[in-house]
Amino acid sequence: MIVLKEENLLAAGGVRKVYVHSETPNKCIKVDKLTDHLGEWGTAHELEYYSYLEEKRGYLDFYAVAKFHGTVETNQGKGAVFDLVRDEDTQEPSQTLYHVMCKFHSSKERDMHKSALREFRRKLLKDRILCRDLNPWNVVVQKKKDGNIQYVLIDGVGHGKYKKFGRFRIFVKMFRHLRRRNLKSYELLKAYCLDTKFSDTRWTAGPILRK
Ligand SMILES: Nc1ncnc2c1ncn2[C@@H]1O[C@H](COP(=O)(O)OP(=O)(O)O)[C@@H](O)[C@H]1O
Ligand SMILES: [Mg+2]
Incomplete structure (x- = not known):
């Protein structure tokens, strides 16, 4: 299980918190802010769609969308792993x-x-x-x-x-x-x-x- 540390928090949106992956800094982990979230707008909903895409189209790598890398267990529940988009010149998050x-x-x-x-x-x-x-x-x-x-x-x-x-x-x-x-x-x-x-x-x- 991955322990998400607040020092690695990149940003939060309306429903999720996004952490830099402590082992692979070119990836991020997204967890729902509310652990009892029903998934209408949160990670569970997105995961369902990604598994549908994998089943129907056999891949999850798209031209204009950050690549999805599956899920991990974290101390804040299920986390979705994505490529963390960084600027190529400074390596800072875009x-x-x-x-x-x-x-x-x-x-x-x-x-x-x-x-x-x-x-x-x-x-x-x-x-x-x-x-x-x-x-x-x-x-x-x-x-x-x-x-x-x-x-x-x-x-x-x-x-x-x-x-x-x-x-x-x-x-x-x-x-x-x-x-x-x-x-x-x-x-x-x-x-x-x-x-x-x-x-x-x-x-x-x-x-x-x-x-
Ligand atoms: N893959 C990513 N690469 C770089 N920054 C990201 C990435 N995913 C999220 N972020 C940053 O975190 C913020 C919140 O993430 P987001 O997935 O939009 O959360 P929410 O589902 O709550 O809207 C984004 O607006 C962006 O600043
Ligand atoms: Mg958002």
Whole structure:
């Protein structure tokens, strides 16, 4: 059993706490904040969808989504293990799209974001997975070695009614999600983030990000 230490807490969202894996720092472990969580939005729900994907499609590695590595037992209940997305230049954990969008961007940065958003949407459609919660604090912006950036979805995979959907419906659903106003274009995404109060994101930094 893995003992999760508060010094390794990266961040917490609305439902989960995310810890850097003490043995493999390029992975993170996610546990539900409430141990009696019924799983509607929490880890149990996501795990169910991942096992469905493994059974139906035989793999769990997607273009635009942080890779899932199964579960571990922790002192805070079942934990889901994922690749921890880190910037390639500094090796620091990548920042959320929300945080990055709230900053000022030069015209060069703006262009990089426009193409990263285009590429992200293209890859998500290629992945053909359901996302229930496609918002800018569930996406991180990874800085690449070559100076470029890449958007990676780190949360929100799966959907309460996924069992009802066939392949085609998944596609339609994804399309609808991607056409939601905040992810339509750089300008709308930026305006959405600037308009959203930080407290609405229910996001808190742990000691790792506060350093
Ligand atoms: N794989 C990851 N790589 C880098 N940062 C991550 C990763 N997963 C989560 N985080 C960070 O932890 C925060 C909360 O994680 P998240 O899975 O969104 O929790 P919740 O399910 O409560 O919304 C994210 O907004 C992000 O800052
Ligand atoms: Mg989240």
